[in-house]
Amino acid sequence: MVFYRAKDFTATRAWGALDIANMNGVTTRLHWTDSPYKWHINDGEEVFVVLDGQVNMHYRSGGEEHVQKMEAGDIFFASIGTEHVAHPVGEARILVIEKEGSV
Template identity: 75%
Template sequence: MKVIRSKTFTASRPWGALDIANMSGTTVRLHWTDQPYKWHVNDGEEVFAVLDGVVDMHYREGGAEHVAVLEAGDVFFAGVGCEHVAHPRGEARILVVEREGSV
């Protein structure tokens, strides 16, 4: 049994993570960041839930770049092949559920 207080979690570097669970190859990780990630495509599907802060999620669809503003409580689903990058506005805490070893 674990209780994680996400609002108090910090990491020593941007996108540092606390591993919460690994369920048959699917990982659940809590990330802290104050810097953008990098453009990437995951090896599978990804669920990206903002727990604290605001994140501009840039994604490419049909050759065009779009931005979704995600606030605390919002969830972004990146399907297979979805190219995306997260840009936090200040500090953010994000719960990510994805295939183990994904980018």
């Protein structure tokens, strides 16, 4: 049994991660970042949970870019084919659940 205090986690680089679990090929990772990621499409589904801080989630739907502000406790589900990029507002800690090896 292991306990984690997300708000205390930091990494040496943006999007650095702490591997929490791998359950039958599905990973759960805690990320720390203070910089945007990159536009991408996962090769599987993704659950993205803001645990600390704020994130502007940019995504494309119907050929148009949209932005949703996310705060601690907010959850984003990216289905297969959802193009998106996360832009933290300052520092953020994010729990990501996705297929092992996904972008």
